Amino acid sequence: MSVKIGNIDLGEFPLLLAPMEDVSDPPFRFVCKQNGVDMMYTEFISSEGLIRDAAKSKQKLDIFEYERPIGIQIFGSDIDTMREATEIASLAGPDLIDINYGCPVKNVACRGAGASLLQDIDKMTAMTKAVVESTHLPVTVKTRLGWDDNTKNVYEVAERLQDVGIQALSIHGRTRSQMYKGQADWTMIRDIKRNPRIEIPVFGNGDVDSIEKAAAWRMEYEVDGIMIGRASIGYPWIFRELKHFFQTGERLAGPSITERVETCRIHLQKSIQWKGPKTGIFEMRRHYANYFKGIPHFKEYRMKLVKLDNIADIEEVLSEIESNFANLEVIY
Incomplete structure (x- = not known):
């Protein structure tokens, strides 16, 4: 029902x-x-x-x-x-x-x-x-x-x-x-x-x-x-x-690193569309650590991401995460 x-x-x-x-x-x-x-x-x-x-x-x-x-x-x-x-x-x-x-x-x-x-x-x-x-x-x-x-x-x-x-x-x-x-x-x-x-x-x-x-x-x-x-x-x-x-009744495989990066990108784009570049980028900073939980040594990437205020630079770091950890299976 x-x-x-x-x-x-x-x-x-x-x-x-x-x-x-x-x-x-x-x-x-x-x-x-x-x-x-x-x-x-x-x-x-x-x-x-x-x-x-x-x-x-x-x-x-x-x-x-x-x-x-x-x-x-x-x-x-x-x-x-x-x-x-x-x-x-x-x-x-x-x-x-x-x-x-x-x-x-x-x-x-x-x-x-x-x-x-x-x-x-x-x-x-x-x-x-x-x-x-x-x-x-x-x-x-x-x-x-x-x-x-x-x-x-x-x-x-x-x-x-x-x-x-x-x-x-x-x-x-x-x-x-x-x-x-x-x-x-x-x-x-x-x-x-x-x-x-x-x-x-x-x-x-x-x-x-x-x-x-x-x-x-x-x-x-x-x-x-x-x-x-x-x-x-x-x-x-x-x-x-x-x-x-x-x-x-079956478990679905968790998201790949590529999918995590893609979803993070979409979230960032929507944030910028809704709040404008300055606020949109700033408010997205609270989400990065959560999207990439389980990635080893992610702290250095997060430190980069939370300092950047240019969309192209952020995209570049996200691409780097994707290529460096493409084969990593993250257990959330």
């Missing part, structure tokens, strides 16, 4: 790209889409930034036809501001609006947004209702298990947010106080999925970094799909490999 969010058909067991600040921008989304991801989200966008017409927030609204289905993710601490931001985001033409109730970082959570709302479920419910009522699009939510070990309240969150109209829920298997430490615990995600009152799709997120884990957790935790974040950084092929395994 297909998983649906409103009228969006995501297929039998969708793989989602998690919204990640400074990562899941259009250039990165392009290479993930090429590798078979079923659904993507923008980086999270400040509701305050949107209503103040801040350039950085507005640019994050950029979406492209080839990315569909795609959701715009917004966050904020004020209900009226979130309502207004929802209207602005809806005009950008996404397929859905997603609310971030999971971001644990200080400058978000300590300002009453993101995971902070897990401390005030009444406000979270009221905010969600306001967002649902402000758009014609499906609304989804991404959240965590709770604020800390003493307040794991996602069970109540799931019921109440479904009651005010959300159409899917993604759950990261950690509390806010855990940040990204320790192991993600998916048992509560399974409990929510087994709750007879919950009818919306439930997606699991956190620590899915291998085919074996994804396949095991798909069965063990009974989720409708998996959302992948950090494991896709520098390795967009994870979506392709998981799809192949789910369809055939």
Whole structure:
């Protein structure tokens, strides 16, 4: 059976790209889409930034036809501001609006947004209702298990947010106080999925970094799909490999050095097209080490790449990597 969010058909067991600040921008989304991801989200966008017409927030609204289905993710601490931001985001033409109730970082959570709302479920419910009522699009939510070990309240969150109209829920298997430490615990995600009152799709997120884990957790935790974040950084092929395994039961060979270089080049080109040469080249620097993880002595190449600001020079170094390591089999 297909998983649906409103009228969006995501297929039998969708793989989602998690919204990640400074990562899941259009250039990165392009290479993930090429590798078979079923659904993507923008980086999270400040509701305050949107209503103040801040350039950085507005640019994050950029979406492209080839990315569909795609959701715009917004966050904020004020209900009226979130309502207004929802209207602005809806005009950008996404397929859905997603609310971030999971971001644990200080400058978000300590300002009453993101995971902070897990401390005030009444406000979270009221905010969600306001967002649902402000758009014609499906609304989804991404959240965590709770604020800390003493307040794991996602069970109540799931019921109440479904009651005010959300159409899917993604759950990261950690509390806010855990940040990204320790192991993600998916048992509560399974409990929510087994709750007879919950009818919306439930997606699991956190620590899915291998085919074996994804396949095991798909069965063990009974989720409708998996959302992948950090494991896709520098390795967009994870979506392709998981799809192949789910369809055939066989492992797909990992990308060759040539394919890594080619994908890195495409990412760089898209980055330049979207942000212009100066910013595009600068923002690409955070990705090189991830694309070439496992290559011996890569540090010297990375040091070169992060200093260069000329496209031709960067291309030359990438070609050098390709020719020097063409026969290397990298175990990621």
